[in-house]
Amino acid sequence: MTWKNSACMSIGRVTCPDVNGLVLAIPRQDNSAIDEFYASTSATLTKIDPAFLAKYGEDIAGLLFVGLISSTENYFRDILGFILSICPIAQAHAADEKVQLGSLLWAEDHLQNRSAFEFMPFSNAENVRKAITNFACHTIKQKGTSDLMLKEYDKLCELRHAVVHSGHIVAGKNALKLGLRKSSSPLKVRICYADLQASGSVCTALVQAANNELFEAMVARWAVDWRNLPNWDPSQESRLLRKLRIGFLSTRDYDNNTISNKRSIRTLTSRIKASFNI
Secondary structure, eight states: OOOOOOOOOOOOOEEEEEEEGGGGOOOOSOOOOOHHHHHHHHHHHHHHHHHHHHHOOOOHHHHHHHHHHHHHHHHHHHOOOOOOOOOHHHHHHTTTEEEEEHHHHHHGGGGOOOGGTTTTOOOOOHHHHHHHHHOOOOOOOOOOOOOOHHHHHEEEEEEEHHHHHHHTBOOOHHHHHHOOOOOOOBBBBBOOOHHHHHHHHHHHHHHHHHHHHHHHHHIEEEEEGGSTTTTTHHHGHHHHHHHHHHHHHHHHHHHTOTTTTOHHHHHHHHHHHHHHHH
């Protein structure tokens, strides 16, 4: 007789399901980055109701919570990819940044600008700031709404780390960054329905603030900096501004009349030119 295999049951070797069956090809979206974020987070936040959560536990809420962070990360990849596609200043500034070889090998003839960020997590505020600086050549305004919301987002990201990496148990580093009261017992992330909705509001406020700040920065470049470049073509002026607007505009907010300074493209162009004395 042997003493081996005496600690627990063993079901032996098991294979993973066919990985091709675990992924699905989806059509490329023409929506702006912020509308893609809205669609994704709306789907996440409406997956369950309070009664379902109360019955089936908090772990489900934890997974949805991670989904909110993932949607926020995806927004920054999309919007930075768009900025790289249109802004020559961002292109020049990011020219020395590295791209993973895997992105090139996989993409072949349809490499997307967002491929530059495949290796980069946006699940903490520092990485978001660095990426915006390195790839968009823009520094988040200190004490502006984006800056303030990144600090709130960072709190969610510390909690996300516990959910993803340690079975909801908060690690010491994350506890210290969150400023939690010390405990002799392990601390477990507990997310109720209201907390999930509040977390969604934090992510939404961050994305909205960043979207407005980056749009204003790109418009200023269109009005001033791009015109001083050797490759500036005055005949493309209107097309470029229109493209900028489409890339940042939330059609959902526009249709719902929730944009505080809603403007048609004609009026927007006129106001921008007046503001920059063009």
